[in-house]
Amino acid sequence: MSATAGARRRTALARFWREYRRNRAGVTGGVILVVAVLLAVLTPLITDPAGLDVTRATGAKMAGPSLEFPLGTDESGRSVLLMVLWGSRVSLLIGFMSALLSMVIGTMTGIAAGHFRGWFGAVLMRITDWFLVLPQLVLALVLGAILGGGVSTIILAIGVTSWATTARLIRAQTLAVEARPYIERSKALGAGHWHIMTRHVLPNVAPLVLANTTLSVASAIVAESTLAFLGAGSGEVSWGGLLRGSYDWGAATSGAWWYILAPGLCIVAVVMAFTLCGRALEAVLNPRLRGVPR
């Protein structure tokens, strides 16, 4: 059985890839992401972190792009390119991890709220609504302030404040799945809550979760940048942190466009890439957009 199940999964994957490849926007986004992730992973191997140290900076202050510093330097004479590369590690890490956290909380809450119709589901939904109406950014700022700086704090702050929309979405899908006759059949076969939620509901909402997570990575990166820009960052070099630095040192008024544009364009490119991938995944995986085989 496992052999056939494995083969089936492989053909399903192949079919998915065939359809995804046809989506031009999705492929573009995918290529940008692969490049961004590769660069972030390879940065420690191809660059020297010593250049990030203010005391060991070699360049002139706020110098424009040159051969030595292709993206110019910052207020302390550090290479902006080097900082953008190192910053991508933090930004992407925070983006991925907090999206993962928000997805796990959101999916579990959503499925549970959709499956248990009684008071338990109602309570879960009220909690979700509460998180939905709370100003996310303010909450994240407060959380960041209470828990202190650090990458894990930021991940926690963003993850814990952004799961509510996912939960709403997953709950709606869960309700739709639970209305299907095969759930009734499964109950009549003796299935308990756990069996129905893991064997029937989860596989059916999984594509939605995947597409949604990809989209929420994008918003998590933006959230991280915003937090860092507002001064509640992790303290490590990140794209948002760079923007904050450029603002602090008046890069805009002093004509140091490279200092603003480099991290800014990185954020735009990666966020757009994630959005493109998320939309493409949604189109390929969502049976309602594609038409289920009958």
Added chain:
Amino acid sequence: MTLLEARDLHVGFASHGRRARAVDGVNLAVGEGEIVALVGESGCGKTTLARTLLGLERPTSGSVLYGGAPLAYSSRALKAYRREVQLVLQDPMGSLNPRHTVYEAVAEGPRIHRLTGERELVAEALSRAGLRPPERFLDSFPHQLSGGQRQRVVIAGALALNPRLLIADEPVASLDASVRGEILALLLRLRADLGLSALVVTHDLGLAWNIADRVAVMYLGRIVETGPVEQVLTAPSHPYTQALLSVLPESPAPVILAGEPPDATRVPGGCRFHPRCQVLAGGAAAEAGVDSACRSQALTVLPASPEAHTACHYAAR
């Protein structure tokens, strides 16, 4: 020997702020090796009754007895009950998870109950349900099968638990005419081979004639006529059964009841069928002097015995 029994069963719902008496006093028994057809129009409570018998719905009063003992509603007791009494639904496409293969669909029951020899159970259930050789179907998905094959998979899924009773809700209503007879013949064969009893819920009197030993006709939450199929369907005594039979395509003189079946939130007083009754409207009830009883005197709940019974003032005169 009675296998499953409903005793003075009532099931109610809140519907738009009113109380719907979906099942309003029903006695019904299914004996070992017996096939009983529960016949009625949509909204008469037949599906609610079937769900309650399966333990998927709890009665407001009265009880469900299996093997003489009242059904317990703890999750452990219900799980044990599920191995004995199984469900077959109307729409086989909807009853199968589109992401599961035939193997997974049939193995679901054995997995839930942690039965050993899953592969053998699945293969045996599939061949009993007429999908032979079983290997040919194991890796198929529901959308790759025909309607009849899908319904066989659903039946195989029930058989894998080796139940003693099937409750089938309109098992052939969404199937093609040509497949219909095959599935019904399968139910008869399972009874002959395994002694499997069945309660078939349907609006189709031809189905009852095809496979059932006994028939119970339900109207607005009550059974209005019950008895052996030959007797009830060839010489019906309740006006409602008479009307249902008269509108079958080949029948010579159709009595078409006007209006929709009334809703369970407003059960009329007296005989619950009296506002639509053709015998009362035609004046025959008045001639027999039972018309005031029809309008004001409630009828007793029919017993669950195998003999023919009718809940009608006119028939009882």
Added chain:
Amino acid sequence: MSLLELRDVAVSYRIPAGEVPAVRGVSLSLAPGEALGLAGESGSGKSTLAMALLRLLPRDAEVTGEILLDGEDVLAMKWGRLRAVRWASASMVFQGAQHALNPVRRIEDQIAEPMLVHGLATPAEAKRRVAELLEQVGLPAWRARGYSHELSGGQRQRVMIAMALACSPRLIIADEPTTALDVMIQAQVLQLMRSLIAEHEVSLIMISHDLSVLASMCDRLAIMYAGRIVESGPAHEVFAGASHPYSRALAAAFPTVGDPASRLAPQGLGGDPPDPLHLPTGCSFHPRCPVAGPDCASAEVELWPANPSGSHTAACVNVRSEVAP
């Protein structure tokens, strides 16, 4: 002259794996006021054929042959003419009335729409006509102001019939009009259709898999299998004395209550409908046929006369050997 005439109509769907033939050469004609029943299992092409009559098929369907409505070829019509023909000359009653009605528009607006679209009535006239139509289909006039979700299944089907009648068409095509309905409601709807057809002298093509219902409604029956008509003739002759083994199986599928032969003996047809991409050779029905002979896998079948007058035909080699001189 016949109202509708089909000459060698074929429909195929283009899919990535190739061309799927759904209807393979159907010829038939329908006289004014005549009711024709089209029967067959799902996949037999009966619904595809009905949709093809008004060119309601999706783009990936290719229709060939001739469909003459009042002598005019529907397949050659310009778009504007086709729109005028739809509803005004021929209209359709779909199965599943709950999906065919728009949930956010009033009933009266939906019934009036075709009349207003075709410029057959002023809004005031349309309103009067809607009231008249609702009365004809047995719905209270106040329902006109309501929405489809307030109606029961049988009432929605009545609304569908009222819509079909709105422009006084000469042909109504009804695709499984009573399939989802209860016996009593089905009887009500069939009785209504029967009386309206008689009263308005409309022709009817009714599609169903229930041969007994068709036999009670129609003058003639045509049985389809694998995209072809395999038997056609006067309704009661086909229903009670079918010549093709497939028609016999369909007729036996719904038993007559009280008939001892069918008591505890449900009759079905083994096997599954053929895969249209890999149709069996010879007679397409031979793999499932209970009386197939050795020649059936290779014999070419066509509609041979099954009664002396030739009004009843069947595509079975046994018919040829019995009736042919």
